[in-house]
Amino acid sequence: QVQLVESGGGLVKPGGSLRLSCAASGFTFSDYYMSWIRQAPGKGLEWVSYISSSGSTIYYADSVKGRFTISRDNAKNSLYLQMNSLRAEDTAVYYCARVPIYSGQFDYWGQGTLVTVSS
Amino acid sequence: EIVLTQSPDFQSVTPKEKVTITCRASQSIGSSLHWYQQKPDQSPKLLIKYASQSISGVPSRFSGSGSGTDFTLTINSLEAEDAAAYYCHQSSSLPLTFGGGTKVEIK
Numbered sequence: 001q002v003q004l005v006e007s008g009g010g011l012v013k014p015g016g017s018l019r020l021s022c023a024a025s026g027f028t029f030s031d032y033y034m035s036w037i038r039q040a041p042g043k044g045l046e047w048v049s050y051i052s053s054s055g056s057t058i059y060y061a062d063s064v065k066g067r068f069t070i071s072r073d074n075a076k077n078s079l080y081l082q083m084n085s086l087r088a089e090d091t092a093v094y095y096c097a098r099v100p101i102y103s104g105q106f107d108y109w110g111q112g113t114l115v116t117v118s119s
Numbered sequence: 120e121i122v123l124t125q126s127p128d129f130q131s132v133t134p135k136e137k138v139t140i141t142c143r144a145s146q147s148i149g150s151s152l153h154w155y156q157q158k159p160d161q162s163p164k165l166l167i168k169y170a171s172q173s174i175s176g177v178p179s180r181f182s183g184s185g186s187g188t189d190f191t192l193t194i195n196s197l198e199a200e201d202a203a204a205y206y207c208h209q210s211s212s213l214p215l216t217f218g219g220g221t222k223v224e225i226k
Binding site: 035044045046047050059061062095103104105106107108109110111112 | 161174210211216220
């Protein structure tokens, strides 16, 4: 069965960095686009970033552009999000989600990892 | 940026009632509209893709309709397990956006 397991969250000071990982299993990882979506405590969902199956096409939300970097390692079935210059408003649960090629829906989500930015 | 406006924000419903949630897009998005259910302390789950296409494993009481700018998620005969937040999401153009969510409470 499809599994997406995020890790790497934690408490970090403003201006700090963190790297999130998403381990995928149960499907051919290299056949799918992937995305990061976040949810601030008690708030709605916000799309963060997207990467194509090969990693050649990448998009970011304006709120993270220039600070976050998405990447993937298809040999390791893993998705990453390098987060630099973190701000209090980046505090959220970060989900990785799968996107079927040539489709737009997020068909599977991980359980999420909490990132807290606070001094 | 395409803004998705969901209504209502909150609905308290009796079991077996019909629930209707609407999602209005700030510009036409064709059928590139998807619905998700998020139960407390869980990650979102895909309910409906491309406005009206059903998802394997999702109960048939969930259905979607609409195109262009106006979309509807309908839950026929609400069950206690349907207590959750529901979100619409558009994939027509970047940035990808979500509606603000509708919380459904069981009376």
